[in-house]
Each structure stands twice: as C-alpha cells, then as structure tokens.
Amino acid sequence: MNITGLLAWRNLWRHSRRTWLTVGAMVFCNTLLVFLIAIQLGSYRMMIDNTLSAFTGHLQVQHLGYLEEQKMRQTVPEAAALASRLAEEPHVEATAARAVTFALASSEQRSFGIQLTGVQPALETQVSSYPGLVSRGRYLQQGDDAAIVLGSILARNLKVAPGDEVTLLGSGYDGSVAAGVATVVGIIDSGLAEVDRGVAQAPLAWFQQVFALGDRAHSVVLRLDDVNRAPMLVPQIQASLPVGESLVALDWDQLQPGLREAIRSDMVSAWFMYGVLIVLVALSVLNTQLMSVLERTREFGVMLALGLRPQRLGRLVLLETIFLGLIGLLLGVALGALVVLYFDAYGFSYPGMAEAAARFNLPPRIYPQVSLLSLFLGPLTVFLGALLAAVYPALRLLRLQPVAAMRAV
Amino acid sequence: MSAIHCRDLCKTFHQGEEEITGLDHVSLDIEAGSFVALVGPSGSGKTTLLNAMGGLDRPDSGEIVLGDTRIDTLDQGELADLRLNRIGFVFQSYNLVPVLSARENVEFVMQLQGVGAQERAARAEAVLAEIGLEGLSGRRPAELSGGQQQRVAVARAIASEPQLILADEPTANLDSHSATQLMELFVHLNREHKVTFVMATHDTRVMRYARRVVSLQDGRIESDQRTPEAVE
Ligand SMILES: Nc1ncnc2c1ncn2[C@@H]1O[C@H](COP(=O)(O)OP(=O)(O)OP(=O)(O)O)[C@@H](O)[C@H]1O
Numbered sequence: 295m296n297i298t299g300l301l302a303w304r305n306l307w308r309h310s311r312r313t314w315l316t317v318g319a320m321v322f323c324n325t326l327l328v329f330l331i332a333i334q335l336g337s338y339r340m341m342i343d344n345t346l347s348a349f350t351g352h353l354q355v356q357h358l359g360y361l362e363e364q365k366m367r368q369t370v371p372e373a374a375a376l377a378s379r380l381a382e383e384p385h386v387e388a389t390a391a392r393a394v395t396f397a398l399a400s401s402e403q404r405s406f407g408i409q410l411t412g413v414q415p416a417l418e419t420q421v422s423s424y425p426g427l428v429s430r431g432r433y434l435q436q437g438d439d440a441a442i443v444l445g446s447i448l449a450r451n452l453k454v455a456p457g458d459e460v461t462l463l464g465s466g467y468d469g470s471v472a473a474g475v476a477t478v479v480g481i482i483d484s485g486l487a488e489v490d491r492g493v494a495q496a497p498l499a500w501f502q503q504v505f506a507l508g509d510r511a512h513s514v515v516l517r518l519d520d521v522n523r524a525p526m527l528v529p530q531i532q533a534s535l536p537v538g539e540s541l542v543a544l545d546w547d548q549l550q551p552g553l554r555e556a557i558r559s560d561m562v563s564a565w566f567m568y569g570v571l572i573v574l575v576a577l578s579v580l581n582t583q584l585m586s587v588l589e590r591t592r593e594f595g596v597m598l599a600l601g602l603r604p605q606r607l608g609r610l611v612l613l614e615t616i617f618l619g620l621i622g623l624l625l626g627v628a629l630g631a632l633v634v635l636y637f638d639a640y641g642f643s644y645p646g647m648a649e650a651a652a653r654f655n656l657p658p659r660i661y662p663q664v665s666l667l668s669l670f671l672g673p674l675t676v677f678l679g680a681l682l683a684a685v686y687p688a689l690r691l692l693r694l695q696p697v698a699a700m701r702a703v
Numbered sequence: 704m705s706a707i708h709c710r711d712l713c714k715t716f717h718q719g720e721e722e723i724t725g726l727d728h729v730s731l732d733i734e735a736g737s738f739v740a741l742v743g744p745s746g747s748g749k750t751t752l753l754n755a756m757g758g759l760d761r762p763d764s765g766e767i768v769l770g771d772t773r774i775d776t777l778d779q780g781e782l783a784d785l786r787l788n789r790i791g792f793v794f795q796s797y798n799l800v801p802v803l804s805a806r807e808n809v810e811f812v813m814q815l816q817g818v819g820a821q822e823r824a825a826r827a828e829a830v831l832a833e834i835g836l837e838g839l840s841g842r843r844p845a846e847l848s849g850g851q852q853q854r855v856a857v858a859r860a861i862a863s864e865p866q867l868i869l870a871d872e873p874t875a876n877l878d879s880h881s882a883t884q885l886m887e888l889f890v891h892l893n894r895e896h897k898v899t900f901v902m903a904t905h906d907t908r909v910m911r912y913a914r915r916v917v918s919l920q921d922g923r924i925e926s927d928q929r930t931p932e933a934v935e
C-alpha cells in the first residue's frame with residue numbers, strides 16, 4: 295500500500311477520541327441535514343402537488359394571451375374534443391375542459407359578482423380536488439343541466455342552500471346579454487376563505503349554451519403522472535395542438551409563478567440555517583487539524599530534513615481530512631438514510647400538525663423525499679466545508695523550515 | 704576530491720536584539736570515506752555546522768561544496784532533493800515516524816525517492832537484517848528501545864544508499880551498551896559501504912571511534928586532530 299495513505303490513515307487514529315469527536319460532530323450534522331433536506335424537499339413536492347391538484351393542474355392549454363387578459367373571446371375551440379384527445383398523450387393521466395366568465399349572481403335576497411366556471415363534471419373530479427370538498431348536497435354530475443355548486447361563504451352571502459335557485463347575468467361570447475337560472479346542488483367547503491368565497495361551477499354544456507360559446511371553452515387542464523415532467527412535456531403537448539388557432543401549452547410554473555418563488559425564498563432561509571451548522575462543523579475540523587499539525591511540528595521537521603517536500607506534508611493533512619470527512623459522510627448518510635426511510639414508511643408529523651393540515655386541506659403527514667440529492671446534498675457540502683477548513687493548516691505547513699521545526703518543543 | 708568542502712562559513716542568529724554567533728569563518732575539508740567527529744561544548748556550533756553541510760540551513764556567507772555540487776546557492780526544493788538522494792540523517796531523538804513500523808519507516812524515504820514497492824520491501828528487509836533488527840521490522844517505534852530506534856534511523860539512512868551520513872548526537876539518549884553497539888554499526892558501515900560519516904557529539908565514549916576529531920569553540924575550529932589509526 296502507498297505509505298502516504300497508510301500514514302494519513304494511521305495519523306487519524308493517533309488521538310482516536312479526538313477523531314471520533316470530530317467525526318461525531320460531522321455525523322450528527324450530516325444526519326440532521328439529510329433528514330431536514332429530505333423533509334424540506336418532500337414538503338415542497340407536497341406543497342406543489344396540493345396547490346396544483348386543487349385547481350390549476352400540471353399543464354394547461356389556453357388561447358395565447360388568455361393567461362394575462364382572461365378575455366371572453368380568447369377561447370380554445372372544440373375544447374371537449376381536444377381534452378379527450380390530449381388525454382391519450384403519454385404521461386397525461388387526466389384532462390378536462392373549462393370555460394370561465396364573470397357574471398352577476400342573484401338570489402332572492404342578494405346579488406354578487408362572481409367568477410363562474412363551466413366544467414365537465416365527470417372529468418373535473420379527476421383534475422381538481424374541489425369536487426371532493428362538497429360538504430352539503432352533491433357535486434355536479436353527468437347529465438346535470440342548469441345546476442351549480444357554490445363555495446360555502448359565497449352561498450352564505452347569497453343566502454342560498456341546496457335546492458335554491460340562482461340567477462346568473464353576464465355577457466355572451468358574441469357580446470349579447472346572457473342570462474340563466476341554475477339550481478344549487480352542492481356547497482363546497484374547503485376551509486380556505488379565498489376558495490369558499492369564489493368557487494362557482496356549472497356544467498360546461500349548459501355554460502356554453504347560456505354564454506353562446508358553442509363548443510368553445512377557455513382552457514384544457516392536464517394532470518400528469520409526475521409533476522416534475524411538466525416542463526419537458528410542454529413541447530410535446532404544444533406540437534399536438536391544432537395549428538392556426540393560437541393555442542399555447544403552459545406548465546404550472548407559468549400558470550402559478552408565485553409557487554416556485556415561495557419555494558425559492560423558503561430554500562434560501564433554510565440554507566442559511568444549514569450554513570450555520572456546516573460552518574460549525576468546519577470550525578471543529580479546523581480546530582482538530584490545526585492541533586494535530588501543531589503537535590507534530592518536530593516530526594514534520596524530521597520528515598522535511600529527510601528530503602520530503604513541504605507540499606507533501608500539506609497533501610498529507612488534506613488526505614487525513616479526506617479520510618475524516620469520508621467517515622463522517624458515509625456514517626452520516628447511512629444514519630440519515632435510516633431516519634429518512636423510517637419517515638418514508640410512517641410519515642412525519644409534529645404535535646398539532648395534523649389539525650393545522652386538516653384546516654388547509656393538506657395531508658396530515660409529510661413524507662420525505664428519498665433521492666440521491668436529498669441524501670447526499672447536505673453531507674457533500676459538509677465534506678467540502680471540512681476540506682476547505684483543512685486548507686489553512688495545510689498551507690501553514692508550506693512555510694515550515696526543517697531546522698526551525700525540529701527545534702520546536 | 705573531498706566529500707565536503709567548507710570555506711569561510713559564517714552564520715549569525717538573531718534573537719531579539721541579541722546576535723548569537725553560530726559559525727565564525729569555519730573552513731573544513733572532509734575526505735570521502737572518512738569518519739569525523741565534531742566535538743565541543745554546548746552552543747559551540749556543532750549542530751549549526753552539521754545543518755549547513757547537510758543542506759538543512761544556509762550559512763550567511765561562505766561556500767559549501769558536496770561532492771561536485773555547490774549547495775549554499777541551491778533553493779529549498781533543490782536542497783530537499785539533495786538531502787533525499789545524497790545524504791542520510793540520524794538525529795538525537797524523534798527520528799522515526801511514530802505511526803509507521805520499523806520497516807515502513809525505512810521504506811518511507813525510499814518511496815519518496817520513487818523506488819518501486821517490491822524493491823523497497825526487499826531492500827528494507829535486507830538493511831534491517833544487516834543492522835541486526837530482522838525480527839523487529841513490524842514493530843512501531845514506541846515498541847522499540849532507544850538504541851533500536853536509533854538503529855532503525857540508521858537503517859533508513861543507509862537504505863537510500865547515500866554518500867554521506869550526518870549524525871547529530873546520535874548516542875545522547877542511549878545507555879553505554881547501546882551507544883557502543885551503534886558506534887560499531889557506524890564503523891562497520893563506514894568500512895563496508897565506504898559511507899562518509901560526520902557526527903556531532905560531546906559523548907567521550909564515542910569520540911574514540913572517530914578517526915578525525917574536529918573541535919569547535921564559539922563557532923570556530925579550535926583543533927583538528929587525526930587519530931593515529933587514521934594514518935595507518
Ligand atoms: N535557530 C536559532 N536561533 C537562535 N540561536 C540559535 C539557533 N540555532 C542555534 N542558535 C545558537 O547558536 C549557537 C550554536 O548552536 P548549535 O546548536 O550549533 O550548538 P551545538 O554545538 O550543537 O550545541 P549542543 O551541544 O547543545 O547541541 C548557540 O549559542 C545556539 O544558542
């Protein structure tokens with residue numbers, strides 16, 4: 295075996311307690327980082343999944359410019375047919391067409407301006423979680439005609455309940471006045487005020503008839519087998535759209551730009567905390583290596599006298615740190631993996647989390663993301679931090695003179 | 704040709720305000736194959752002279768030629784190579800790398816020289832056998848006596864087949880028996896391998912092994928005597 299490697303390895307165990315203490319700090323930090331990062335990535339995934347599966351979907355097909363302006367006339371022609379065609383594309387799990395307009399909703403007692411959505415009842419349940427949140431009555435069904443479901447706050451404001459009628463007044467696709475009367479069949483109660491105040495859904499066919507849309511709608515919503523595939527699928531979906539209709543495929547990042555922004559800012563604050571941990575570990579490595587270099591000054595002096603180049607001493611110290619770091623890395627990743635696999639099987643929650651989650655319609659437990667990235671990102675950063683910390687003690691050795699070193703006590 | 708040629712070496716150390724004379728116009732020629740003892744009281748400049756001859760420390764002025772190489776003008780890297788390939792060192796103590804076995808200590812220098820693993824192992828075993836340590840090659844320095852440690856250091860020094868071995872107080876920490884053993888080993892190597900030995904010592908037990916005794920005082924050569932044996 296290479297004697298420098300041997301030397302480095304054995305030097306590590308000269309003060310085995312000190313080495314284990316440093317390794318222990320590393321392992322602790324690495325395990326913690328693996329757990330925190332896996333939970334963090336898992337919760338981002340959950341946040342994305344939940345936000346998107348509520349209503350937005352992973353991808354949408356819209357008329358060019360509709361996202362910004364939401365004009366009645368920016369439509370997707372033959373929307374229902376397009377939706378069923380897109381459902382056949384690889385990696386697409388479900389699709390549904392939607393039409394949207396602003397209308398004045400009136401009950402016997404009150405009137406409110408609302409955003410009314412026309413949905414394909416059977417398909418909508420596959421791309422959105424709203425249909426599952428009906429607390430009274432039922433969601434729309436295939437064959438419903440003049441039916442409507444309302445958010446709970448909206449229903450309360452209008453003072454309507456299932457069975458009551460709501461009159462809707464707006465303008466049609468052709469600019470004419472559009473009016474219809476629909477019977478409330480269900481109330482959606484999501485627990486989110488914004489949703490409960492705003493949701494109003496009616497069957498697409500009825501919507502198209504009342505607002506003179508023909509077979510047009512405003513979007514086709516797609517749910518994919520994996521949300522991460524969305525950006526890659528955009529070109530494929532775009533290519534399958536009819537030409538000459540100014541239709542665009544948009545992924546969730548374009549549809550909900552705030553989501554990634556929120557994740558990014560959360561990531562920054564999380565890494566600030568991780569950074570503090572990593573610096574602490576690096577300082578403990580610095581301390582260990584500096585001490586071990588200082589106490590070996592005489593020995594290094596003899597080695598230099600024999601004709602060893604100072605650079606080799608520097609490399610020796612770096613090699614020792616690499617061994618030290620690798621032990622910390624491997625043990626930390628192994629221990630972290632055990633912790634993460636446990637929570638992958640049983641989920642992670644803290645006291646009060648289930649209640650809070652239920653209120654916001656989130657799952658009661660977080661499942662960590664188990665991936666090479668979540669397992670190695672933290673420990674590798676710690677490893678690099680440790681190496682960086684060893685640079686200073688290593689550099690000090692470059693200035694060591696054999697005679698002075700041998701005279702040292 | 705002499706093995707070492709020193710002319711007019713001066714070295715002054717500065718300790719704060721104080722100036723300490725290390726070497727004061729020292730000129731000395733040492734023939735190849737000779738066995739020289741540098742003697743003198745503590746602080747007389749033995750180590751300073753040895754360090755200058757071994758390329759460990761540079762004199763302030765003067766000229767040092769080792770074989771055919773002028774060394775006082777070499778840079779640090781060149782000096783390191785010179786020490787590695789042409790000089791063997793034995794110091795007073797802490798000679799060995801504590802975490803390496805006797806054999807690994809001997810091999811270590813050969814590895815630095817780029818000797819292949821097989822040859823390294825073979826030569827290390829041979830050298831350790833020659834100095835009578837064949838059974839102890841697997842022991843770490845802490846498991847060896849002081850005399851055995853010094854002999855391992857000698858084995859390491861001769862394994863690289865140097866022309867010159869410089870020893871600074873090699874017997875200072877040894878009992879008489881071990882000191883005698885070590886000196887007999889030196890004499891043996893000096894005769895068999897024609898290695899030039901220069902040894903700093905104030906141990907009278909060992910001075911008699913030398914065939915030339917150079918005595919220093921305050922950084923100057925006070926006397927330079929050849930024992931009759933050397934003239935034989
Ligand atoms: N690096 C240094 N800094 C300051 N003074 C030094 C240094 N090295 C040697 N000296 C001084 O130079 C003088 C000669 O020292 P040197 O070590 O050569 O003596 P020595 O003959 O080897 O003594 P000893 O028998 O004690 O080993 C001494 O006065 C010593 O204190």
Ligand SMILES: [Mg+2]
Pocket residue numbers: 749750751871903
């Ligand atoms: Mg001395």
